[in-house]
Amino acid sequence: MAKRVAEIFRxxxxxxxxxxxxxxxxxxxxxxxxxxxxxxxxxTVNGEPREVEHDTRATLLDILRDQLGLTGTKKGCxxxxxxxxxxxxxxxxxxxxxxxxxMHEGDEMTTIEGLGSPEAxxxxxxxxxxxxxxxxxxxxxxxxxxxxxxxxxxxxxxPSFASASLNGDMPLEDAEIAERMSGNLCRCSxxxxxxxxxxxxxxxxx
Amino acid sequence: xxxxxxxxxxxxxGAAGQLGEEARxxxxxxxxxxxxxxxVMTPSRLVDITRIDGLKDISEDGQGLRIGAxxxxxxxxxxxxxxxxxxxxxRAILAGASAQIRNKATTGGNLLQRTRCPYFxxxxxxxxxxxxxxxxxxxxxxxxxxxILGTSEHxxxxxxxxxxxxxxxxxxxxELRSAQGETIRIPLAELYRLPxxxxxxxTVLAPDDIITAVxxxxxxxxxxxxxxxxRDRASYAFALVSVAAAVAMDGDRIARVSCAFGGVAxxxxxxxxxxxxxxxxxxxxxxxxxxADRVLEHARCHPETEFKKPLLxxxxxxxxxxxxxxxxxxxxxxxxxxxx
Numbered sequence: 001m002a003k004r005v006a007e008i009f010r011x012x013x014x015x016x017x018x019x020x021x022x023x024x025x026x027x028x029x030x031x032x033x034x035x036x037x038x039x040x041x042x043x044t045v046n047g048e049p050r051e052v053e054h055d056t057r058a059t060l061l062d063i064l065r066d067q068l069g070l071t072g073t074k075k076g077c078x079x080x081x082x083x084x085x086x087x088x089x090x091x092x093x094x095x096x097x098x099x100x101x102x103m104h105e106g107d108e109m110t111t112i113e114g115l116g117s118p119e120a121x122x123x124x125x126x127x128x129x130x131x132x133x134x135x136x137x138x139x140x141x142x143x144x145x146x147x148x149x150x151x152x153x154x155x156x157x158x159p160s161f162a163s164a165s166l167n168g169d170m171p172l173e174d175a176e177i178a179e180r181m182s183g184n185l186c187r188c189s190x191x192x193x194x195x196x197x198x199x200x201x202x203x204x205x206x
Numbered sequence: 207x208x209x210x211x212x213x214x215x216x217x218x219x220g221a222a223g224q225l226g227e228e229a230r231x232x233x234x235x236x237x238x239x240x241x242x243x244x245x246v247m248t249p250s251r252l253v254d255i256t257r258i259d260g261l262k263d264i265s266e267d268g269q270g271l272r273i274g275a276x277x278x279x280x281x282x283x284x285x286x287x288x289x290x291x292x293x294x295x296x297r298a299i300l301a302g303a304s305a306q307i308r309n310k311a312t313t314g315g316n317l318l319q320r321t322r323c324p325y326f327x328x329x330x331x332x333x334x335x336x337x338x339x340x341x342x343x344x345x346x347x348x349x350x351x352x353x354i355l356g357t358s359e360h361x362x363x364x365x366x367x368x369x370x371x372x373x374x375x376x377x378x379x380x381e382l383r384s385a386q387g388e389t390i391r392i393p394l395a396e397l398y399r400l401p402x403x404x405x406x407x408x409t410v411l412a413p414d415d416i417i418t419a420v421x422x423x424x425x426x427x428x429x430x431x432x433x434x435x436x437r438d439r440a441s442y443a444f445a446l447v448s449v450a451a452a453v454a455m456d457g458d459r460i461a462r463v464s465c466a467f468g469g470v471a472x473x474x475x476x477x478x479x480x481x482x483x484x485x486x487x488x489x490x491x492x493x494x495x496x497x498a499d500r501v502l503e504h505a506r507c508h509p510e511t512e513f514k515k516p517l518l519x520x521x522x523x524x525x526x527x528x529x530x531x532x533x534x535x536x537x538x539x540x541x542x543x544x545x546x
Contacts, residue, residue, distance in 0.1 A: 039212065056209065056210060056211070056212045057207045057209065057210070059239075078243065079240050079243065080236060080240060080304075080306070080307060083304065083306060086306055092280070092309040093305060093306050093309060094306050094309050094310050095236075095306045095307065095310070098235060098236050098239050098240065098307075098310065099235070099310070100212075100232070100235060100239065100252075102212050102254075103214075103232070103235070103254055103256060105214075146305070146306065149305075150305065153305070156284075157284075158280070158283075158284040159283070159284070159289070159296065159300065160300055161297065161300040161301050161441070165540075166289040166293055166296050166297070166540060167289055167290070178440075178441070179440075179441050180305060181305075182304055182305075182440075182441035182442040183303075183304025183305050183306040183307065183442060184304075
């Protein structure tokens with residue numbers, strides 16, 4: 001079947017080449033079609049070694065969701081603006097939609113599935129439940145993964161733009177949480193409860 | 207996304223050998239992949255330089271700080287040496303993007319990020335930066351984020367970086383590896399080209415040049431440094447206007463000022479005549495306002511950017527008030543402390 005489809009596709013684009021101005025485009029299509037653009041990448045996800053075969057263009061987000069079945073990580077904007085796809089790469093929070101899987105050979109990823117389980121929630125997961133830190137829930141995995149890293153950054157003493165001093169204490173006030181979480185949007189605007197949940201988890205942890 | 211060849215470089219010479227007109231370096235990829243997804247950029251090859259040794263360190267050599275091109279924005283903003291000696295740079299980086307983006311975005315990549323002009327992003331609209339000669343849709347379009355200084359009739363786009371504005375005020379230099387394998391250092395201001403009739407050519411870099419580091423000269427002890435950014439929302443938004451200022455005082459007179467402006471030009475904007483006009487002056491709103499007028503003398507506005515003139519004036523006055531001590535320091539004003 002696949003062979004037959006490929007044959008039809010090849011014949012169709014070959015026919016398009018009779019129009020002179022389409023020829024460069026046809027040549028490009030043929031090159032794309034004939035190319036071996038698949039590659040193999042190995043990395044660790046939630047402590048498990050994984051090996052994936054993928055198109056060169058695949059993002060880490062698409063690999064996690066479509067190949068590894070880890071659908072907790074969400075695709076919101078796919079352009080790094082909403083934060084729903086936030087995962088930890090070697091402990092740092094990043095937008096997985098802006099990561100090429102090919103560039104992550106040997107890296108260690110943590111997704112929302114790796115932070116806790118229904119039987120044993122992480123402190124942040126528990127706090128989001130306790131404070132009702134969501135409405136529709138679509139942004140929640142990204143919020144929790146992002147906040148997990150954010151509390152680590154705070155512990156390391158990294159300042160934010162909202163910090164009064166670059167070197168002093170950074171009390172976890174609302175403005176400080178809001179600034180540090182500005183890479184995670186919530187279209188339901190559950191922000192006050194999200195901030196409460198994060199403040200609660202920070203207290204539990206310290 | 208258009209298909210491309212992926213090449214992982216192990217060395218600078220290996221990377222240079224893979225580069226060319228149709229190839230692009232990828233490091234953080236936060237801007238490049240975004241533009242590739244919407245086919246504004248369609249490189250046929252990506253050269254991944256993230257595995258090359260020696261580009262990830264920040265080191266001091268007595269005369270200043272050398273920041274490797276692959277140091278991430280987060281690492282640079284949090285570095286204790288930067289927080290103490292060049293606090294303006296920490297503030298500017300923390301004023302830009304989101305924590306997730308800053309964790310990936312690199313020093314070299316931040317300098318080379320593309321404009322966020324909406325017409326550059328919209329492939330259905332003409333854009334001379336995307337395809338030279340096609341026309342500029344911004345001229346008749348929405349203009350709130352456009353530049354007012356250094357533009358041409360062919361392009362009104364603004365450079366979006368906060369980090370580069372701070373580096374321009376701190377008189378940074380960019381270290382390059384040329385195609386011939388030589389290491390060259392140029393002032394940051396000379397990295398960029400004004401749009402003229404070829405807005406697609408944004409820097410002086412050849413396709414196989416690689417940025418390897420940024421140098422920050424040692425700041426004068428006790429320089430007061432400010433980064434002020436005005437934007438449409440409190441966080442994760444590009445500057446309408448930003449001002450980076452480092453000021454050294456001699457008693458109640460200004461001894462030295464270095465400034466740069468963001469959100470108003472195709473590159474971090476500096477104005478030497480404005481800085482000179484302030485040397486020896488006693489700080490006052492009148493003096494600061496005259497300095498702003500000097501910067502704005504050559505401003506050319508789109509109907510929707512007229513507001514940037516008074517906004518730049520007020521932002522500069524506020525920044526200089528705090529940096530000279532005329533106003534009490536607000537959060538965000540730091541004094542460079544040079545370790546003995």
